Amino acid sequence: MTPDTDRREPRGSIACVGLGMTLGSHLSPLARSYIEQSDVVFAALSDAIVERWLEQMHPDVRSLQPYYGSGDKSRAVTYREWVDVMMAEVRAGRRVCGVFYGHPGIFAWSPHEVIRVARAEGFHAHMEPGISAEDCLYADLGIDPGRHGCQHYEASQLLLYETPINPGAHLVLWQVGLVGDRSMKRFATGPEYRQVLVDVLSRDYPPDHGIIIYRGATLPIERPRIRHLALRDLPATDVAAEDTVVLPPAAPLRAQRAVRERLTELDRMAAESREHPSASHEK
Ligand SMILES: C[S@@+](CC[C@H](N)C(=O)[O-])C[C@H]1O[C@@H](n2cnc3c(N)ncnc32)[C@H](O)[C@@H]1O
Numbered sequence: 251m252t253p254d255t256d257r258r259e260p261r262g263s264i265a266c267v268g269l270g271m272t273l274g275s276h277l278s279p280l281a282r283s284y285i286e287q288s289d290v291v292f293a294a295l296s297d298a299i300v301e302r303w304l305e306q307m308h309p310d311v312r313s314l315q316p317y318y319g320s321g322d323k324s325r326a327v328t329y330r331e332w333v334d335v336m337m338a339e340v341r342a343g344r345r346v347c348g349v350f351y352g353h354p355g356i357f358a359w360s361p362h363e364v365i366r367v368a369r370a371e372g373f374h375a376h377m378e379p380g381i382s383a384e385d386c387l388y389a390d391l392g393i394d395p396g397r398h399g400c401q402h403y404e405a406s407q408l409l410l411y412e413t414p415i416n417p418g419a420h421l422v423l424w425q426v427g428l429v430g431d432r433s434m435k436r437f438a439t440g441p442e443y444r445q446v447l448v449d450v451l452s453r454d455y456p457p458d459h460g461i462i463i464y465r466g467a468t469l470p471i472e473r474p475r476i477r478h479l480a481l482r483d484l485p486a487t488d489v490a491a492e493d494t495v496v497l498p499p500a501a502p503l504r505a506q507r508a509v510r511e512r513l514t515e516l517d518r519m520a521a522e523s524r525e526h527p528s529a530s531h532e533k
Pocket residue numbers: 271351352353354355356357358381382383384423424425426427464465466467468491492493494495
């Protein structure tokens with residue numbers, strides 16, 4: 251080993267961790283240890299109280315909220331800046347922790363991007379999962395995604411792209427409060443935008459289909475907010491940025507007869523070879 255290779259520069263690293271949804275109860279021991287052992291912490295959290303709580307865990311917590319700016323700034327610019335500001339510290343050789351509410355990799359661009367960039371530059375990068383709005387939704391609404399299946403979409407995707415929907419499964423729509431916003435500058439869109447969403451959904455669901463607007467608790471003193479309504483009433487109902495909309499199945503599961511018959515045949519052959527093991531060896 252030459253003296254040059256021995257004199258290594260300190261290497262930066264990044265860990266993006268999820269804080270979970272509810273203050274105080276969702277943070278995993280591993281996520282907490284990433285926070286406590288980092289040199290600097292960047293935070294994109296659901297509200298200021300949660301940010302104060304995080305500040306008790308580390309002396310250098312820097313909020314990413316001010317990057318949103320006001321008025322005319324695109325969120326695409328903000329999210330790029332988040333990556334840049336975290337990477338600047340990684341490149342300076344520091345252990346960086348990005349803390350995001352919920353799960354850092356669910357409907358969140360910057361954590362995936364900063365990890366991609368850091369790895370491309372040879373830095374160590376890790377994502378530590380957290381309890382997301384999706385997890386809370388299953389618990390609070392009593393939905394098991396394994397029963398009928400479950401589709402998740404960013405609501406605008408249904409408007410902007412051909413998106414086949416399976417009405418026999420649950421449909422979970424994220425960011426309905428700003429559905430149809432292509433500017434990435436608005437934090438809310440109005441009833442007329444939700445009407446476009448309802449019109450698209452009406453290809454697969456009847457107008458009186460019962461839907462749910464769900465908001466999980468972010469503070470321990472809160473209860474989940476669960477509103478039931480008919481699909482046709484979605485435009486006239488307030489939907490906040492932090493609400494998620496759920497459409498339960500509207501059609502029964504349909505049996506695939508031909509495939510079932512094939513499975514029956516396989517079962518029959520498996521039973522036969524169990525009963526006559528030597529016959530199958532002799533073949
Ligand atoms: C940018 S995504 C962030 C999701 C987050 N990373 C997670 O793991 O849940 C924002 C969307 O998450 C959902 N969301 C955020 N907070 C929520 C809450 N308290 N209850 C239900 N859904 C929520 C809403 O659909 C919202 O539009």
